[in-house]
Amino acid sequence: EVQVVESGGDLVQPGGSLRLSCTASGFTFTNYWMSWVRQAPGKGLEWVAHINQDGSEKDYLYSVKGRFTISRDNTKNSLYLQMSSLRAEDTAVYYCARQFYDGTRWFDPWGQGTLVTVSS
Amino acid sequence: SYELTQPPSVSVSPGQTASITCSGDKLGDKYVCWYQQRPGQSPVLVIYQDTKRPSGIPERFSGSNSGNTATLTISGTQTMDEADYYCQAWDSTGVFGTGTKVTVL
Numbered sequence: 280e281v282q283v284v285e286s287g288g289d290l291v292q293p294g295g296s297l298r299l300s301c302t303a304s305g306f307t308f309t310n311y312w313m314s315w316v317r318q319a320p321g322k323g324l325e326w327v328a329h330i331n332q333d334g335s336e337k338d339y340l341y342s343v344k345g346r347f348t349i350s351r352d353n354t355k356n357s358l359y360l361q362m363s364s365l366r367a368e369d370t371a372v373y374y375c376a377r378q379f380y381d382g383t384r385w386f387d388p389w390g391q392g393t394l395v396t397v398s399s
Numbered sequence: 400s401y402e403l404t405q406p407p408s409v410s411v412s413p414g415q416t417a418s419i420t421c422s423g424d425k426l427g428d429k430y431v432c433w434y435q436q437r438p439g440q441s442p443v444l445v446i447y448q449d450t451k452r453p454s455g456i457p458e459r460f461s462g463s464n465s466g467n468t469a470t471l472t473i474s475g476t477q478t479m480d481e482a483d484y485y486c487q488a489w490d491s492t493g494v495f496g497t498g499t500k501v502t503v504l
Contacts, residue, residue: 385447
């Protein structure tokens with residue numbers, strides 16, 4: 280079964296840091312771009328970052344550039360999101376997703392999500 | 400930045416057809432995909448590259464995209480289709496629509 284499973288969400292104070300992890304299984308991890316997408320409570324979906332197969336290409340949502348870093352470890356079939364200088368507006372469920380790239384990009388499947396709460 | 404606009408809500412009777420629109424500047428020049436998100440669950444891809452259905456998605460889900468509007472159509476809507484639906488395109492970065500809540504009643 281193709282799946283991705285996130286972990287690492289927690290309650291963190293404003294200005295703090297947190298690292299999210301995502302473990303993939305059921306597909307050849309090294310063949311795919313991977314993405315993080317978030318959803319604030321009661322709100323819509325927001326793409327956060329993506330990374331290519333060997334980690335040499337990355338891009339970010341403008342509001343997280345310089346604060347978040349996406350990375351991957353292909354030996355562990357794992358994707359990461361290092362988040363620093365966290366703000367209240369970063370509070371969301373963070374989803375990991377396999378990304379397809381064929382003339383455009385789409386996400387399938389998505390994980391169950393991990394909740395990040397930024398609050399004092 | 401690029402924006403995609405959806406109606407906040409759509410209501411449909413069981414067995415009828417629901418149409419959900421997604422509007423953006425020259426959207427027809429881009430590919431659009433659609434996700435279904437049932438309450439408390441993760442998003443699921445239901446349409447990609449405007450019209451293609453992933454394996455396991457029922458035939459009652461179909462998509463189109465032309466001009467400034469993409470449309471997700473659910474034919475013979477079932478109660479299990481009650482969910483939030485999001486369109487998505489790519490414009491140097493990922494862009495999601497504002498989301499539409501489909502109510503089946």
